[in-house]
Amino acid sequence: KMANPAKLMDNEVLMAFASYATIILSKMMFMSIATAFFRVTKKVFANPEDCESFGKGENVKKFLRTDESVERVRRAHLNDLENIVPFLGIGLLYSLSGPDLSTALLHFRIFVGSRFYHTMAYLLPLPQPNRGLAFFVGYGVTLSMAYSLLRNRFYL
Amino acid sequence: KMANPAKLMDNEVLMAFASYATIILSKMMFMSIATAFFRVTKKVFANPEDCESFGKGENVKKFLRTDESVERVRRAHLNDLENIVPFLGIGLLYSLSGPDLSTALLHFRIFVGSRFYHTMAYLLPLPQPNRGLAFFVGYGVTLSMAYSLLRNRFYL
Amino acid sequence: KMANPAKLMDNEVLMAFASYATIILSKMMFMSIATAFFRVTKKVFANPEDCESFGKGENVKKFLRTDESVERVRRAHLNDLENIVPFLGIGLLYSLSGPDLSTALLHFRIFVGSRFYHTMAYLLPLPQPNRGLAFFVGYGVTLSMAYSLLRNRFYL
Numbered sequence: 001k002m003a004n005p006a007k008l009m010d011n012e013v014l015m016a017f018a019s020y021a022t023i024i025l026s027k028m029m030f031m032s033i034a035t036a037f038f039r040v041t042k043k044v045f046a047n048p049e050d051c052e053s054f055g056k057g058e059n060v061k062k063f064l065r066t067d068e069s070v071e072r073v074r075r076a077h078l079n080d081l082e083n084i085v086p087f088l089g090i091g092l093l094y095s096l097s098g099p100d101l102s103t104a105l106l107h108f109r110i111f112v113g114s115r116f117y118h119t120m121a122y123l124l125p126l127p128q129p130n131r132g133l134a135f136f137v138g139y140g141v142t143l144s145m146a147y148s149l150l151r152n153r154f155y156l
Numbered sequence: 157k158m159a160n161p162a163k164l165m166d167n168e169v170l171m172a173f174a175s176y177a178t179i180i181l182s183k184m185m186f187m188s189i190a191t192a193f194f195r196v197t198k199k200v201f202a203n204p205e206d207c208e209s210f211g212k213g214e215n216v217k218k219f220l221r222t223d224e225s226v227e228r229v230r231r232a233h234l235n236d237l238e239n240i241v242p243f244l245g246i247g248l249l250y251s252l253s254g255p256d257l258s259t260a261l262l263h264f265r266i267f268v269g270s271r272f273y274h275t276m277a278y279l280l281p282l283p284q285p286n287r288g289l290a291f292f293v294g295y296g297v298t299l300s301m302a303y304s305l306l307r308n309r310f311y312l
Numbered sequence: 313k314m315a316n317p318a319k320l321m322d323n324e325v326l327m328a329f330a331s332y333a334t335i336i337l338s339k340m341m342f343m344s345i346a347t348a349f350f351r352v353t354k355k356v357f358a359n360p361e362d363c364e365s366f367g368k369g370e371n372v373k374k375f376l377r378t379d380e381s382v383e384r385v386r387r388a389h390l391n392d393l394e395n396i397v398p399f400l401g402i403g404l405l406y407s408l409s410g411p412d413l414s415t416a417l418l419h420f421r422i423f424v425g426s427r428f429y430h431t432m433a434y435l436l437p438l439p440q441p442n443r444g445l446a447f448f449v450g451y452g453v454t455l456s457m458a459y460s461l462l463r464n465r466f467y468l
Contacts, residue, residue, distance in 0.1 A: 008164075008252050008320075009252050009253050009254065012311060014252075015311040016311045016312070017249075018249040018252075018253070018305060018311075019305075019306060019310055019311050019312055020312070021245050021246070021249060022245075022246055022249065022302045022305050022306055023306075025241070025242040025245050025246055025298075025302070026242070026299065026302050028238075028241075028242060029238075029239075029242050029295065029298065029299070031238075032238060032239075032291075032295070046227075046231060047228070047231075047278075047281065049281050049282075049283050049284050049287075050284055052283065052284065053284075071358075072359070075358060075359075077238065078234075078390075081237060081238060081241060081393060082340075082341075082343075082344060082389065082393060083341075083344075084241070085241060085337070085340075085393060085396070085397060085400070086337040086338075086340060086341050088241070088244075088245045088400075089333050089334075089337050089400045090333070090334055090337055092248075092404075093329075093330040093333060093334065096320050096321050096326075096330070097321050097330070098321065109312075122359075125359065125361050126361075127361050127364065128361050128362055128364065128365075131361075135344075139341065139344070142337075142341065143338065143341070146334045146337070146338050149330060149331075149334050150331060150334055150335075154331055155324065155327040155328045155330075155331050156328070156331055156332070156421075164320075164408050165408050165409050165410065168467065170408075171467040172467045172468070173405075174405040174408075174409070174461060174467075175461075175462060175466055175467050175468055176468070177401050177402070177405060178401075178402055178405065178458045178461050178462055179462075181397070181398040181401050181402055181454075181458070182398075182455065182458050184394075184397075184398060185394075185395075185398050185451065185454065185455070187394075188394060188395075188447075188451070202383075202387060203384070203387075203434075203437065205437050205438075205439050205440050205443075206440055208439065208440065209440075233394065234390075237393060237394060237397060240397070241397060244397070244400075244401045248404075265468075
């Protein structure tokens with residue numbers, strides 16, 4: 001009898017994880033578009049081949065520079081990557097470990113909300129400690145799932 | 157009765173996802189080797205301890221610099237990371253959501269092909285819009301899986 | 313009959329993977345704290361809003377700089393990300409492919425050990441080839457799981 005992984009998705013916790021993970025990954029992907037938008041509007045590029053339409057030869061070099069708005073989006077993107085990767089790994093394994101649905105939803109919702117707020121605080125920017133708090137809330141959610149996972153299912 | 161996760165892998169979509177994910181992650185890992193290769197052949201290092209065999213004291217400092225070929229590989233590597241992480245997260249959950257095999261294969265194949273082409277376009281480099289198109293094709297594949305996942309299995 | 317993903321976690325290989333993945337992701341998350349610690353103690357910031365408590369206007373600019381200890385932690389963090397992402401993706405799929413428990417444990421333990429050693433070698437720092445060896449050991453473990461996965465379950 002063939003296993004049916006679609007059955008896995010009948011589980012509400014895993015289905016909720018899939019929804020929140022997809023949303024936050026799509027948000028992260030949007031950071032690439034934001035970077036490209038600032039690069040083009042500010043004419044700030046990292047590769048000579050990217051600004052060839054603006055000029056040739058020596059003329060190209062003036063577009064190969066860094067700009068604070070581009071670097072800011074790139075830092076926000078890298079911070080997403082550094083925090084969403086642990087959420088994905090720990091969150092998936094946590095979801096498979098059979099947690100209570102309402103507890104799991106609380107974790108997923110707070111994490112996703114905190115990362116949206118983090119990006120907003122980074123890009124506007126909002127004064128500190130807005131961004132710092134957003135970071136630590138998401139961080140705490142992931143550690144809480146890690147703790148719950150290791151407490152119930154520790155196997156080394 | 158103990159659950160047998162190997163049964164999960166009898167599912168063709170998940171097996172295909174495992175193959176494509178493994179291939180594209182192995183390709184991404186290769187970027188580390190490419191960086192190390194350029195660092196050693198061009199004698200361009202980020203850490204004093206990495207170039208101690210080339211000289212001591214003041215002599216070491218001249219190897220602590222940046223070089224355009226090294227930075228290019230590093231940008232290609234980071235772009236991989238930014239795009240392969242969403243593919244892994246969304247692709248796994250999409251595979252578990254019971255999609256049609258041929259549709260799933262189409263997504264995996266186009267994504268993996270577009271990332272190989274992206275790396276080639278970045279490293280040679282090819283003139284734009286080669287790299288830009290490769291990026292957007294992979295981006296579109298991931299968004300298409302995200303859309304399919306959220307449409308069928310939305311749970312917030 | 314509803315699928316019970318908690319049953320998946322009765323599988324010892326997946327439970328072991330969950331434990332080791334959680335440990336190494338928690339270690340990676342610690343790198344953010346290490347970066348923040350060096351930024352605050354060395355007064356080295358990337359964003360004007362982060363150092364407003366130290367001064368206003370022109371006075372702020374002197375804190376917007378780079379520092380070798382901060383950059384070192386950031387490079388160690390990025391190297392973690394570049395290597396732990398393939399471990400997570402390939403390791404999860406490998407765990408689902410029904411490997412021998414003792415072989416799987418050997419892979420997980422060596423990988424996690426090598427990454428802890430890598431961070432220690434990067435931050436102290438230890439002379440090369442300590443960090444290089446730690447990198448290649450972890451790299452080899454991931455490639456070994458990728459090979460095992462593709463040999464048994466190749467589907468393109």
